[in-house]
Amino acid sequence: MSKLNPDKLTKSINSMLQSAKAKKRKFIETVELQFTLKFYDPKKDKRFAGTIKVPHPIRPSIRVCIIGDAAHIDVAKEMKLDYIDFEGVKGFMKKDKEIKKWSKKYDAFFASDTLLKRVTRIIGPVLNKQGKFPILIKHTDSIEEKIKELNSTVSFQLKKSINIHTAIGNIKTTPDHLKANMTTAINFFVSLLKKNWQNVKSIHIKTTMSPSFRIY
């Protein structure tokens, strides 16, 4: 069912990592997965979108802010996470620039289930634009796990072009982990497509600065 050649995949992962090692950059490069589709007519075929949890974390660290009620703020204090309460959100007074400045500091937002609806109304538009729409947390969930989950989530959405890119790891993840991440993500992505592998023209992997390697 999977048309990926495992040997080729490991080989290209290794060569990719080597080329990244050969010239070190000042930041941690991410490993990207790139798909090109074929025989896809955006007018007729259904839009697809999906998120999947891959087995291993993607980013080395993630900056989160919690928009919480009293209980969640206590947890955030304990875990030394940044937080903001509803009054604070209100304080932005719907001023887009201030919200932007504040939201730039974070990769993602969590909001308590009691607050999310109200928060959406105030900061929703801006965060939505940046693709950082707050994620819901309940009192029963543990925040730590949620963050972990977020860190190993890959989402696919078709926008404007038939090329689709996602981050799938960074150069510090081990090749085995990368491989596992890739196979799950690719298989899931292909399952989203109407004709599965027949819709895929090519798949490439690359790090931020390295040349790309074709794996399918």
Add this chain to the structure above:
Amino acid sequence: MNLINLQNKAKQDPKSYKEEVELQYQHFLSNFEIFLLKPTEESQEFIELISFLSHVAPFYKQMLLNFPKYLIQLLNEHLHHLSNELRKGIAQSLFILQNRDFISEIELIPIYFRLFLCQDKILRKYVFLHLIQTAKKIHQMFPNSQRERNLKKQFYLAIQENEFLIQEKALALLIEIYEKRFWSDDKTVNVIANTCFMENNKLLVAALNFFLKNKNQEEDEKDDPMTQYEESMEAFQDRLKSMKNTKKTKHKKKLLKKLRNKLSHQHTIVEEENGEETKSNQEPNFSALERIYDPQGFCEKLFTKLRGSNELFDVKVMMMNMISRLIGIHKLVMVNFYTFILRYVQPYQQYATTFLAIIIQAIHERIPPENVEPILKTILNNFISEKSSTLALTIGLNTIREIILRCPLVMTEEIVQDLVEYKKHKDKGVSMATRGVIAALRQVSSQLLSKKYRGRFTQPSKQKIFGEQILHIINENENENEDENQNENENENENENDIEFDENGNENGNENDIEFDEDENENENGNDIEFDENENIDESENKNQNKNQNKNQNKNQNKNQNKNQNKNQNKNQNKNQNKNQIEESDSDLNQDDDDEMEIKTEIQPDYLVGPRFTRRTKEEKLESMKQGREGRGKYGSRLHSERTTNERKKKNKPFRLTRFRKKVKKRRTRMKGRKKTKNI
């Protein structure tokens, strides 16, 4: 010597006619100076000179280097003084010079756009077509080059001009060129989009029309060359056949050659078309709405414009439609929009269905249910009550169905209970719409339905919370998968938005497809071949069952197995029954397929009205009766229509039967007697 004559000869042999052309050029220069003194004067000779020089120019590049400059100067300085004839002449010679690459198009474009200000309809049309032609040529010869970019820049600049006329034409050109897919980049779309905020409201209308238009016409046009090709192919073959057994003359040979040429020409056209199609496959065109750079900002800007605008009502509706489409496609959060549009939700409102369609487009799962609730309430109050008309009821229910699909959280159990009552409504449209609502609820949040309406196969789903994220987790352990799969099958009906797949689930899906195919094959074969067929069916059944045993059993497969069992029972019965059964099972399958309602980004108002079931008027009935009568014989007694007289029947009676009758004998003897007398 005649100018046209000279033109031909100069083209063939530029060197030897150099002096003559130079003479003409001097002539032109002197004429030009005279003309500057009296620009309104008409002179046929001058026009002819210009056309001559523009044709010859590419062969005397050195000599005529400054020639275009004079023409441009004329147009720039005396645009409105020139006579129509002369202006057209100058424009056409500029077209020629540009097409031969004598001057670059970049410096000419602003002048072309200025020509749109003239009061000369034919000229404006020429210029319009020429500009499209230029864009096409540059795109085909130098795609994505600096030259093409410069050309685009000129067009974008033209939209910024102060003259309304030029702006409008530039926009019309851009739209035309975009639709022909010469320039289909994001930048063009955004330039078009930005015209929505310009002073000139004609631009707004044109741009909105462009974004909201349905583009189904393109596909229809594409069929033509293919059919033409087939037709001429047939004609060619006919000709070949008829010539097979006749003498081969020169004339016939010529005819054949003509046909062959025509055929090959059409073939290349068809091939080009196909080539374009494959190209378009590689780069599918996303709708222009998706290419807007900053949809949230654009939407907010347009919304503030809409609020303060005193445009025509139709234009306002278009603006709302545009905003709602953007919200739906980009999942924007525009809280104010819903309260704004609420006032239009009335059954007596003009374009009521359009407004409902606009609302539906603007609803998606990221909007807090509190914002959708007032909309739902107003629809319930205004459209769905016992007093309201059946049409209003149908439309209201259909709208609610779509809202449920998009934002299931607004629904409460009480509302659902009220709605479900309409299932038994006497009007068919209403009851069908109610069924649609129930089906949507089953799919999205079945826990709200009472057991009776939920149906046997759907389990009540869990209450969802706003903003819940849907994650897909793959477990590698097969044993765990079984439980998971079962859960997922239940879930499938609950969350339509989340496409739940895991590796195995996906495989199962594939297999089901294959099985469907097999079923269909059986059906087709069953019609033609008799009992031997059943064995085949058996085999495929076995295959199916094996597969089923191997894999986790999901719900669809269970159904399939049931059907297989049905077939087993039918095995010994006769063919017709068997066929029926398979057909039935097939229709079951189809129903399964249709179960999933999809969320459309674009909703037409008619879609909400649904099929209408009104009583027909007398005229309509008579019309349908007349239609039924066409192409059949008259009913009634057959005797009447075939009645013949005895006289008539006698005429057709075989002679052998009649010749011994008295009357006939008498006549014959008389005839014989006459013959004898003649002979004598």
